[in-house]
């Protein structure tokens with residue numbers, strides 16, 4: 001609610017960008033060095049091969065996974081709120097020689113802005129920037145084609161807890177107990193898969209590669225076309 005209200009005033013199309021250019025550059029340089037191609041291959045297997053599949057990189061940042069999916073033959077849409085990352089991702093796509101559709105905007109607005117569904121929705125390390133955990137799972141679900149898949153990797157509540165100042169801990173507690181989100185607290189461990197269970201799904205696999213990370217592979221119910 002609060003995050004959705006703030007988004008009425010802070011508009012990327014009017015030049016607002018939450019990510020400073022120098023931070024975006026530093027993050028991009030680091031992340032481009034460590035793209036997990038085994039994850040890309042695993043997701044390819046899950047969707048029956050990436051060739052010709054529609055993939056949405058939701059909160060795509062510097063575009064390292066958008067480019068990896070496009071190089072594997074997928075038809076990729078990058079959607080993110082940051083113009084600084086947009087510039088980096090566009091340059092990377094151009095130098096890799098791949099075509100990607102770029103869309104600047106809030107993740108929560110993606111169903112309305114993109115107005116289509118995807119074979120794979122890829123959401124890595126940005127779930128907590130959704131306006132509200134329950135609503136954002138609904139957003140991801142809406143973006144999946146019947147029979148389509150989503151991959152979400154998110155830090156959970158225990159990530160960086162020791163370093164959180166008291167007010168941030170309070171916000172995290174309010175989100176964890178009341179589901180009311182102020183800012184961007186990490187979701188409690190297991191909340192993302194629990195929220196997907198409210199929707200018709202075909203199957204779901206959940207991994208906890210560390211105590212601080214939730215990884216969800218989920219397939220929407222229905223026939224893929």
Ligand SMILES: C[S@@+](CC[C@H](N)C(=O)[O-])C[C@H]1O[C@@H](n2cnc3c(N)ncnc32)[C@H](O)[C@@H]1O
Nearest residue numbers: 059060061080081082105106107124125126129
């Ligand atoms: C930690 S980065 C992750 C980027 C990329 N997914 C990756 O795997 O490296 C978080 C990303 O979320 C984006 N972001 C933050 N809030 C957003 C929002 N409300 N809507 C869309 N993108 C958002 C940032 O611009 C940034 O690209």
